[in-house]
Amino acid sequence: MIAARKNCLSNSYSNKYFISNWCFRPPLNRSYWHFRSFSSYEHGASNLLARYSVVPCDLKLINNKLGASIHFNGTQFDPSFKIPPNACLHRYGLIPFFSLYSTKAPSRQLRRGYQGKSKSNSKPVLDEAQFQGAVSQLQPRFTNEELLSVINLQGDPVVCLELFNWASQQPRFRHDVSTYHITIRKLGTAKMYKEMDDIVNQVLAVPSVGNEALFNNIIYFFTEARKLTRAVNIFKYMKNNRKLDCRPSVRTYNILFTALLSRGSNSLINHVYMETIRSLFKQMVNDGIEPDIFSLNAMIKGYVLSLHLNDALRIFHQMGTVYSCPPNSYSYDYLIHGLCAQERTDNATALCDEMKRNGFVPSSKSYNSLVNALALNGEVDEAINFLWEMIGKRKSADFITYKTILDEICRSGRAQEAVRFLKELQEKDVVDGHTYRKLQYVLEDDFGISNGRNHFRY
Numbered sequence: 001m002i003a004a005r006k007n008c009l010s011n012s013y014s015n016k017y018f019i020s021n022w023c024f025r026p027p028l029n030r031s032y033w034h035f036r037s038f039s040s041y042e043h044g045a046s047n048l049l050a051r052y053s054v055v056p057c058d059l060k061l062i063n064n065k066l067g068a069s070i071h072f073n074g075t076q077f078d079p080s081f082k083i084p085p086n087a088c089l090h091r092y093g094l095i096p097f098f099s100l101y102s103t104k105a106p107s108r109q110l111r112r113g114y115q116g117k118s119k120s121n122s123k124p125v126l127d128e129a130q131f132q133g134a135v136s137q138l139q140p141r142f143t144n145e146e147l148l149s150v151i152n153l154q155g156d157p158v159v160c161l162e163l164f165n166w167a168s169q170q171p172r173f174r175h176d177v178s179t180y181h182i183t184i185r186k187l188g189t190a191k192m193y194k195e196m197d198d199i200v201n202q203v204l205a206v207p208s209v210g211n212e213a214l215f216n217n218i219i220y221f222f223t224e225a226r227k228l229t230r231a232v233n234i235f236k237y238m239k240n241n242r243k244l245d246c247r248p249s250v251r252t253y254n255i256l257f258t259a260l261l262s263r264g265s266n267s268l269i270n271h272v273y274m275e276t277i278r279s280l281f282k283q284m285v286n287d288g289i290e291p292d293i294f295s296l297n298a299m300i301k302g303y304v305l306s307l308h309l310n311d312a313l314r315i316f317h318q319m320g321t322v323y324s325c326p327p328n329s330y331s332y333d334y335l336i337h338g339l340c341a342q343e344r345t346d347n348a349t350a351l352c353d354e355m356k357r358n359g360f361v362p363s364s365k366s367y368n369s370l371v372n373a374l375a376l377n378g379e380v381d382e383a384i385n386f387l388w389e390m391i392g393k394r395k396s397a398d399f400i401t402y403k404t405i406l407d408e409i410c411r412s413g414r415a416q417e418a419v420r421f422l423k424e425l426q427e428k429d430v431v432d433g434h435t436y437r438k439l440q441y442v443l444e445d446d447f448g449i450s451n452g453r454n455h456f457r458y
Contacts, residue, residue, distance in 0.1 A: 124158045124192070131159050135166065142167075144176045151182050157190035164199070175202075181214045188221030196221060197230075204237065211245050212238070216252050223259035231259065250292055253284045257298035261305070270305040277302045291323055297330050304338035312338060329360040336366040340373035348373065349382075364395040371401050375408040383408075384421070391430055399435060403442055410447045419449060 137150050147167055154160045164183045167173055180203050187196035200218055203209055215238050222231035235256065238248045257280070260273045281299055284291060291299075296319050303312035316335060320326045332355040339348035348370055352362055362370075367390035374383035383405055387397060402425070409418040422439055425431045431439070443449040 126158050126162055127156055130154075130156060131162050134159060134163055141172070144179050148178045148182055151179070151186065154186075157186045157192055160186040161192070161195055175209070177209055177211055177214055180209060181217065184214070184221070185217055188217065188224070191225070193221070193225040193227070200234075207241075210241070210243070212247065212249055212252070215246060216249075216255060219252065220255050223255065228259060228263070231256070248284075248287075248289075250284070250289050250295060253280055253289070254292075254294050254298065256280060257295065257302075261298060261302055267305065267307050270302065271307070274302045274306040274308070291325070293325050293328055293331075296323060296325055297328070297334065300331055301334045304334050307338075307342070309335075309338050309342060309344070329355070329363070332360060333363045333366045336362065337369045340369035343373060343377060345370075345373050345377050345379065361393055362390075362395070364390070364397070367395050368398055368401045371397065372404050375404045378408070378412075380405065380408050380412060397430075399438065402431065402435070402439055406439060406443060407446065410443070410449070415443075415447060415449055418443065418447075 134150055134154060138146060147163070151160050151163055154163070160183055164175070164179065167179070168175065180199065184196055184199050184203075187193075187199065203214070203218075215234055219231045219234050222228070222234065235248060235252065238246055238252065241247065257277055260277050260280075261270075263269065263273050277299065281291070281295065284295070296315060299315045300312045303309070303315065312335060316327060316331060319331065332351060336348050336351055336355075339345075339351065352366065352370060355362060367386060371383045371386050371390070374380075374386065387401070387405065390397060406418045406422065409415075409421065422436070422443070426436050
């Protein structure tokens with residue numbers, strides 16, 4: 001073993017090419033050269049740590065790669081060298097763990113990973129006194145109903161789990177659907193998903209135990225834990241179950257629809273998950289399960305999010321005729337928002353009128369989408385009419401809606417009308433003082449309008 005003094009490496013630690021192409025390539029003449037590991041190679045050799053690390057090296061390779069940038073003017077031997085505990089066996093030698101690390105703050109995703117691991121590693125502590133008090137409420141030969149009532153009264157999920165495990169060890173006692181169900185619900189509500197998964201495995205190991213409500217709760221908590229694959233496996237188990245009361249119902253499909261719709265963050269991801277939702281819906285209909293209003297609205301929402309507006313309109317027109325389930329306000333809101341996003345303002349306006357004729361009131365999101373789409377499409381007067389309509393129905397418009405209308409009025413050459421419209425909004429207490437000042441700044445910065453007079457900068 002030879003050890004190089006840290007001043008020998010003053011010109012090489014700052015070279016990333018040295019790190020990637022020398023330290024981790026197989027040497028020609030194998031030997032080991034150990035040096036003090038450093039905290040940040042971009043700051044040179046001044047930040048070397050006191051702990052040794054081991055990497056394979058080749059002296060000829062060093063001389064060829066670095067040339068005169070490294071010189072062994074102070075080589076010495078270290079007979080007391082020991083392999084550090086953070087080193088691992090590699091094909092070409094011993095590679096240290098965390099010998100190269102950055103002083104940069106970890107990313108948010110990495111911090112969340114650390115927090116998740118710390119939470120998963122920290123085991124909940126059992127309240128022994130509360131557990132003994134719960135056990136004392138049970139008779140020597142208690143029944144499942146008595147255990148169910150005791151577990152249901154407990155607010156601590158750890159005590160519930162301990163009661164469940166303690167009851168499993170009692171002679172002549174077998175858990176039934178009710179005790180499994182209450183324990184899984186307690187653990188799932190407390191987000192103790194690992195412990196809940198162990199109980200679920202016990203349920204699956206006994207084919208005679210289970211019903212639709214139990215498996216629906218299991219699927220729901222697995223989707224809440226973002227374990228979609230596990231939830232789908234439970235769904236398949238329900239479909240293949242011989243017991244009719246364990247087969248999936250419309251509630252089972254609705255839970256899966258909700259979970260799949262919540263996964264997407266953009267239209268591309270929604271398009272991928274929409275294929276799965278479409279297959280599930282087709283499978284549900286083929287199995288003779290009549291979709292309800294929630295299932296049909298989930299299909300409409302999924303098609304809107306994945307930009308399949310024509311498919312969403314097809315489901316909408318089939319609701320009252322094919323499925324005997326007339327649309328509700330959510331059905332109209334999803335479609336109005338989707339049509340406005342694709343600048344189909346004529347269809348959106350007609351659908352909004354139909355919605356009002358059927359006794360429904362558009363939501364704030366539908367009104368904001370419609371006003372913005374009409375204004376951007378050049379129909380400013382129609383947009384203003386819908387804005388006053390939504391204000392009259394006590395629906396709140398957001399800042400973007402006001403700004404869009406003012407921008408389009410000014411772009412059409414009616415700057416003074418924009419100022420009067422803003423004044424009218426303030427006089428009728430439609431906007432507060434903070435929003436009014438922000439809208440004034442918009443007119444001044446974008447169009448040069450100040451103090452009610454038109455001073456365009458272009």
